[in-house]
Amino acid sequence: MKVLLIEDDKDVGGFICAELSAAGHSCVHKHNGEDGLREALCGGHDVLVVDRMLPLMDGLTVIKTLRDGGFASPIIVLSALADVDDRVRGLHSGADDYLTKPFSFVELLARLEVLHRRASTPAPNTITSLTVGDMHMDLLKQEVVRGETKITLQPREYKLLEYLMRHAGQVVTRAMLLEHVWGYHFDPQTNVIDVHVSRLRRKIDRGFDTELLLTVRGAGYSLGAQA
Amino acid sequence: MKIRKVLTSITFRYIARYVMALSATVFLLLAFLYGYFSYTYFSELSASIVDELDTIELVYRGQSIPGVEQYIDDRLAINEIDPLYYLVSDAQGNKVAGNLPVSPRYREFSGGWMGFQIDLLEWGGSTEAEFLARAITLDEGFRAVVAGNYADAVEKTELVFRTLFRAMIATLILGLTGGFISASATLDRIERLKSELSTVIRGGPGQRLQLGRELGSVRELAVMMNDILDQMELLMQGVRSVSDNIAHDLRTPLTRMRNHLSQLRSDLETASKADVDSIIEECDELLTSFNALLRISALEAGSALSGGADIELGALLRDVVELYEPVAEERGIDIRFECHQVYYCKGEIDLLFQMFANLVDNAVKYTPSQGSVELRLQTRPAQNDVPGMHSIIIADSGAGIPPAERKNVFRRFYRVEASRGEKPGHGLGLSLVQAIVHYHRGGIELGSNNPGLLVRVKLPQL
Numbered sequence: 001m002k003v004l005l006i007e008d009d010k011d012v013g014g015f016i017c018a019e020l021s022a023a024g025h026s027c028v029h030k031h032n033g034e035d036g037l038r039e040a041l042c043g044g045h046d047v048l049v050v051d052r053m054l055p056l057m058d059g060l061t062v063i064k065t066l067r068d069g070g071f072a073s074p075i076i077v078l079s080a081l082a083d084v085d086d087r088v089r090g091l092h093s094g095a096d097d098y099l100t101k102p103f104s105f106v107e108l109l110a111r112l113e114v115l116h117r118r119a120s121t122p123a124p125n126t127i128t129s130l131t132v133g134d135m136h137m138d139l140l141k142q143e144v145v146r147g148e149t150k151i152t153l154q155p156r157e158y159k160l161l162e163y164l165m166r167h168a169g170q171v172v173t174r175a176m177l178l179e180h181v182w183g184y185h186f187d188p189q190t191n192v193i194d195v196h197v198s199r200l201r202r203k204i205d206r207g208f209d210t211e212l213l214l215t216v217r218g219a220g221y222s223l224g225a226q227a
Numbered sequence: 228m229k230i231r232k233v234l235t236s237i238t239f240r241y242i243a244r245y246v247m248a249l250s251a252t253v254f255l256l257l258a259f260l261y262g263y264f265s266y267t268y269f270s271e272l273s274a275s276i277v278d279e280l281d282t283i284e285l286v287y288r289g290q291s292i293p294g295v296e297q298y299i300d301d302r303l304a305i306n307e308i309d310p311l312y313y314l315v316s317d318a319q320g321n322k323v324a325g326n327l328p329v330s331p332r333y334r335e336f337s338g339g340w341m342g343f344q345i346d347l348l349e350w351g352g353s354t355e356a357e358f359l360a361r362a363i364t365l366d367e368g369f370r371a372v373v374a375g376n377y378a379d380a381v382e383k384t385e386l387v388f389r390t391l392f393r394a395m396i397a398t399l400i401l402g403l404t405g406g407f408i409s410a411s412a413t414l415d416r417i418e419r420l421k422s423e424l425s426t427v428i429r430g431g432p433g434q435r436l437q438l439g440r441e442l443g444s445v446r447e448l449a450v451m452m453n454d455i456l457d458q459m460e461l462l463m464q465g466v467r468s469v470s471d472n473i474a475h476d477l478r479t480p481l482t483r484m485r486n487h488l489s490q491l492r493s494d495l496e497t498a499s500k501a502d503v504d505s506i507i508e509e510c511d512e513l514l515t516s517f518n519a520l521l522r523i524s525a526l527e528a529g530s531a532l533s534g535g536a537d538i539e540l541g542a543l544l545r546d547v548v549e550l551y552e553p554v555a556e557e558r559g560i561d562i563r564f565e566c567h568q569v570y571y572c573k574g575e576i577d578l579l580f581q582m583f584a585n586l587v588d589n590a591v592k593y594t595p596s597q598g599s600v601e602l603r604l605q606t607r608p609a610q611n612d613v614p615g616m617h618s619i620i621i622a623d624s625g626a627g628i629p630p631a632e633r634k635n636v637f638r639r640f641y642r643v644e645a646s647r648g649e650k651p652g653h654g655l656g657l658s659l660v661q662a663i664v665h666y667h668r669g670g671i672e673l674g675s676n677n678p679g680l681l682v683r684v685k686l687p688q689l
Binding site: 102188 | 356500501504505507508511514515517519545549551553554557576577580581584585588589592625639652669
């Protein structure tokens with residue numbers, strides 16, 4: 001995955017680049033809005049990570065300019081502003097995701113990979129079924145079968161499993177689950193998500209030889225692949 | 228040194244200015260009175276002298292010298308309080324009539340006026356006296372002089388003036404001395420206060436000003452200073468307890484992290500990823516704490532909500548309950564929410580969700596198994612000027628919060644003593660709840676559910 005990072009803070013930028021390289025991705029780092037915009041227009045980047053506050057041209061303007069010009073690659077906005085308003089404005093400007101500083105690198109990486117995968121998988125909406133290992137989900141009938149066993153799920157459990165299956169093999173963080181399965185963006189005080197996931201795990205993994213739903217310590221969960 | 232201090236003190240300078248202004252006023256008043264009296268007296272005297280000379284001239288025209296002699300004798304026979312004095316002399320300068328000695332040494336004044344001095348003792352008067360005189364020349368070298376004694380009146384005026392002048396000097400001296408004394412007394416009190424204050428500065432926050440024998444406004448000042456010191460101490464205690472709590476909350480995860488690291492060091496060969504993962508989890512806990520703290524600060528520092536989206540409270544609360552249902556079920560807690568009506572309010576949906584999630588999280592956390600958590604949504608429509616309010620009640624059957632603690636639990640890092648170290652949490656949940664409620668112009672109160680805690684959140688209606 002080729003990442004273009006537009007971030008004026010040298011420490012944060014350096015850290016993200018180093019971690020991305022360590023995770024096997026390439027990273028180009030630009031320090032201001034104008035340089036970043038020029039670099040992005042040259043093309044060749046899979047995902048953009050853009051800080052909101054940038055010298056010369058602010059992050060949202062960069063994103064708007066790119067989107068107006070038909071730029072299609074996914075973009076994540078980074079921001080030190082924790083206001084809900086800012087989040088909404090960030091997403092309205094054409095960004096695909098929004099992260100508030102301070103964030104953990106795991107969170108950023110998980111989101112980057114999900115965005116990258118989504119962008120590189122053609123027309124995901126036409127899919128009518130999902131398969132991970134021996135588990136099969138029929139999106140039209142809303143049915144889940146593992147091996148020969150039909151699994152009965154509550155509506156929320158179904159949504160949770162669907163999200164996990166759509167991102168099978170990828171690390172999905174708790175914050176991502178809250179945002180996409182529950183539709184809220186907040187910090188739970190306790191392990192509410194873990195309880196939901198372990199319930200789901202009981203239903204889909206109990207009685208089977210291989211565990212499909214794995215916990216990735218310090219990051220989140222992953223369905224069907226060793227992290 | 229002391230004298231210099233007193234002289235430059237505000238009190239002394241104030242009194243000195245006052246005394247000097249007073250003296251100057253009195254001096255001006257006296258000068259005016261002196262001038263006025265003198266002028267009035269002299270103008271009356273000169274008028275009567277001119278009258279008398281006119282009469283003598285008339286008498287001389289009618290009856291010549293013998294008539295004048297007769298007239299003057301008649302005048303002198305009347306014993307007047309302020310008598311006039313006469314002299315009529317012939318061409319050779321010999322006295323013809325009158326009671327003045329022959330030709331005293333005249334001093335010439337302007338306008339035909341003359342002045343002279345005679346020792347009245349020589350001719351039976353009291354003492355040396357000053358006279359104002361005017362002369363007319365009659366026919367055949369006769370000359371008439373009429374004079375009036377003014378020494379008396381002038382002396383009296385001068386005496387009063389001199390007395391008052393001395394009194395003024397005395398006032399000045401006494402006033403300044405008094406000012407000096409009272410200024411030094413005030414200065415002493417201020418010095419005492421200063422030395423008390425320096426004791427307080429040296430002695431730390433527990434020290435207070437000794438009121439002792441101070442009275443009046445200085446005492447009030449000292450009492451107020453003590454009040455300020457009390458408040459400062461209270462604030463300092465607050466800050467200290469907050470930092471104590473921060474230290475406590477940070478110490479536990481840091482200690483665990485440290486232990487893990489030292490263990491990891493000894494197991495370096497065999498250390499597994501899981502060990503590192505648990506350290507990372509500790510770090511995440513710390514980060515969560517700081518994030519919550521920053522969010523609270525951001526909410527409290529900013530202005531209240533303006534605009535916001537229309538939010539259906541019932542749906543929001545159902546989502547919260549649904550999110551926490553598995554946790555409650557796992558702990559054997561019955562969680563209920565029923566609402567069949569649709570209520571809207573303005574707000575930021577993520578913040579409101581965070582708030583209710585925190586409250587439900589607390590309720591589930593502090594309720595023992597087999598207990599229950601109940602959510603209720605009520606609404607009071609707008610009446611007259613009172614805007615409508617939604618009130619959301621979250622009631623549990625846990626231990627509740629004692630009334631004395633109900634205010635404290637909203638403080639950052641504050642945790643009811645019994646739960647510190649026992650239950651997970653960073654002591655910021657309710658602080659964040661309060662910040663979000665205030666951001667939405669709402670209110671929150673804690674009560675008892677007999678037994679358990681009853682939280683009532685009020686949010687303004689759409």
